[in-house]
Amino acid sequence: MAGRGTRVRPHSHTTPKPLLPVAGTMIIERIVETFARTLDRTIEEIVFILGPDFGQEIKDTLTEMSNRHNAKATFGVQETALGTAHAVACAGDALSGEVIIVFADTIFDTNGTVSVEGADSVIWLKEVEDPSRFGVAVEKGDQITDFVEKPSEPISNLAIIGVYYFKEGEELNKEIQYLLDNKITGHGDEYQLTDALDRLLKSGKIFKKATVDEWLDCGTLPAWLDTTGEILQKENPRFEKYPDTTIHPPVFFGEGVEVSGSEIGPNVSVEAGTVIKNSTVKNSIIQKNSRIENSRLNNSTIGNHAEAVNAEGEIHIGDHSVVKQA
Numbered sequence: 001m002a003g004r005g006t007r008v009r010p011h012s013h014t015t016p017k018p019l020l021p022v023a024g025t026m027i028i029e030r031i032v033e034t035f036a037r038t039l040d041r042t043i044e045e046i047v048f049i050l051g052p053d054f055g056q057e058i059k060d061t062l063t064e065m066s067n068r069h070n071a072k073a074t075f076g077v078q079e080t081a082l083g084t085a086h087a088v089a090c091a092g093d094a095l096s097g098e099v100i101i102v103f104a105d106t107i108f109d110t111n112g113t114v115s116v117e118g119a120d121s122v123i124w125l126k127e128v129e130d131p132s133r134f135g136v137a138v139e140k141g142d143q144i145t146d147f148v149e150k151p152s153e154p155i156s157n158l159a160i161i162g163v164y165y166f167k168e169g170e171e172l173n174k175e176i177q178y179l180l181d182n183k184i185t186g187h188g189d190e191y192q193l194t195d196a197l198d199r200l201l202k203s204g205k206i207f208k209k210a211t212v213d214e215w216l217d218c219g220t221l222p223a224w225l226d227t228t229g230e231i232l233q234k235e236n237p238r239f240e241k242y243p244d245t246t247i248h249p250p251v252f253f254g255e256g257v258e259v260s261g262s263e264i265g266p267n268v269s270v271e272a273g274t275v276i277k278n279s280t281v282k283n284s285i286i287q288k289n290s291r292i293e294n295s296r297l298n299n300s301t302i303g304n305h306a307e308a309v310n311a312e313g314e315i316h317i318g319d320h321s322v323v324k325q326a
């Protein structure tokens with residue numbers, strides 16, 4: 001999670017993309033919760049690969065989240081963005097024993113549990129209509145036999161979603177180090193994790209698949225809004241009734257939210273401590289401790305401690321911002 005999340009600005013100026021909320025829960029925490037619910041293993045340690053300018057407040061937030069899941073928090077730093085394999089290498093000594101690697105900008109879910117028994121590696125996959133947009137896995141029987149990046153021919157419709165299990169993290173680390181030592185780069189002239197996977201596969205390691213039912217992107221502002229709407233529809237959270245206010249579910253209200261004289265929903269997530277007065281809000285995300293007054297918002301994203309007064313239509317403002325229209 002070392003990237004700067006440029007496609008979700010202005011919010012990623014102050015918050016790494018994986019820490020953005022989706023209906024009251026950070027993206028990264030939803031990922032951890034999915035593993036806790038579906039994996040036949042206990043998570044003991046979470047290693048976060050951060051960018052060089054991520055401060056202590058972010059580390060504290062991630063440590064608190066890890067503690068909630070009875071896991072130790074460890075931090076690595078990717079000083080320069082040199083690719084996915086290079087990012088994984090920044091985990092250092094933590095790449096030992098059983099490891100799971102996740103690229104933390106998508107939310108995924110699956111029914112039942114995932115077993116990693118009898119495999120050197122398990123790759124999480126999702127059936128897609130247009131595999132030419134993704135890296136895909138080719139399978140024979142119950143084993144993966146090849147990886148193809150954005151295939152021009154319909155060789156497989158199983159997209160790699162960026163979630164991987166390895167029985168021996170040291171073996172993966174060795175192959176990544178081989179790429180780094182020999183300056184073997186792939187797409188974008190960067191060190192690619194798929195090249196390390198390919199080397200493991202060719203060495204005879206047994207790769208199996210785990211399929212997911214949901215794979216939701218949070219990488220852009222529209223995708224973050226769409227994913228929030230889908231999660232709200234799935235979870236359909238309960239909500240309080242507010243005076244002189246009409247609510248069209250699904251909506252999420254965090255603790256201490258105050259709403260009066262307004263019309264809220266559908267597909268609206270309002271984080272803790274926010275105040276909404278005399279406004280209409282649809283298909284929007286409003287973060288913590290903000291104030292919306294006399295506004296008509298749709299498809300909007302509002303940061304923490306922000307204020308929108310007499311605002312109309314679609315707006316996207318970051319933390320501590322103020323929009324007051326005449």
